[in-house]
Amino acid sequence: MTLCEHCEQEQKIELLEVWDHRQFMMSTCCETLQDEVQWGLQHDPKWARDLLQRLGVEAICGHSLRRVADDAIGGLVLDWNLRLGCLSFGDAQAFVAAHHEHARPPVGWRFGSGLWNGPDLIGVVIVGKPTARAIDQHAVVEVTRLCLRRDLPDALRWNGCSMLYGWACTSAKARGFRRIITYTRQDEDGGSLRASGWTCEGPAGGRSWNWRGRPRVDHEPPHPRLRWSRVCATARPPAEQVGGRRTCRGTVAAV
Numbered sequence: 001m002t003l004c005e006h007c008e009q010e011q012k013i014e015l016l017e018v019w020d021h022r023q024f025m026m027s028t029c030c031e032t033l034q035d036e037v038q039w040g041l042q043h044d045p046k047w048a049r050d051l052l053q054r055l056g057v058e059a060i061c062g063h064s065l066r067r068v069a070d071d072a073i074g075g076l077v078l079d080w081n082l083r084l085g086c087l088s089f090g091d092a093q094a095f096v097a098a099h100h101e102h103a104r105p106p107v108g109w110r111f112g113s114g115l116w117n118g119p120d121l122i123g124v125v126i127v128g129k130p131t132a133r134a135i136d137q138h139a140v141v142e143v144t145r146l147c148l149r150r151d152l153p154d155a156l157r158w159n160g161c162s163m164l165y166g167w168a169c170t171s172a173k174a175r176g177f178r179r180i181i182t183y184t185r186q187d188e189d190g191g192s193l194r195a196s197g198w199t200c201e202g203p204a205g206g207r208s209w210n211w212r213g214r215p216r217v218d219h220e221p222p223h224p225r226l227r228w229s230r231v232c233a234t235a236r237p238p239a240e241q242v243g244g245r246r247t248c249r250g251t252v253a254a255v
């Protein structure tokens with residue numbers, strides 16, 4: 001038995017309740033220890049994580065704890081380790097439709113991934129053919145949408161963009177693509193792209209598609225954009241399977 005140095009009773013720090021996989025309530029032997037624990041939870045992330053792990057929060061919730069995070073409205077939330085996982089194109093489209101600030105879901109994809117924080121799908125990345133026809137459609141892929149939920153505390157998205165961009169590049173490489181590109185609006189922060197090893201190639205496009213002689217309806221307002229790219233650096237030809245053989249821009253190689 002450990003004696004509490006404040007109340008001289010048996011020291012007690014218990015995890016009383018966890019609800020919605022995020023909120024939790026603790027109880028202590030006395031108010032002074034409660035203040036100490038509260039301070040530790042708010043200011044000492046490693047101590048807070050160790051304490052909650054010791055109290056069994058991961059077994060209770062079935063997730064691996066990343067940290068205890070500030071929910072920006074005066075409380076604390078359980079922030080679980082981020083996890084990439086499969087999702088269908090339809091689910092990715094629905095996610096973008098529900099959560100993207102200014103863009104509609106794309107109509108096609110080559111591949112994509114979801115990102116979970118505990119039980120919550122918090123982000124998706126959608127990778128498709130390059131939208132600019134002049135770019136080699138066989139060797140290059142484009143991140144056409146990357147979208148993270150904004151209706152959960154900001155802390156739960158921490159490192160999410162970098163993970164999704166990193167996954168997109170690794171997957172493009174594994175599929176034999178040589179380069180991956182994406183576009184951001186000039187007023188968007190490219191910090192997570194830079195952190196994931198992408199290079200800004202400068203302004204690209206952003207003009208309206210509604211040209212004279214080729215009228216189209218703009219679904220998104222035209223906006224100056226920047227193009228970013230990352231070399232996947234692979235020696236393998238693109239993974240386009242035709243008749244059981246692998247084709248590479250017109251040449252056919254034996255598999």
Ligand SMILES: [Zn+2]
Nearest residue numbers: 004007029030
């Ligand atoms: Zn006490």
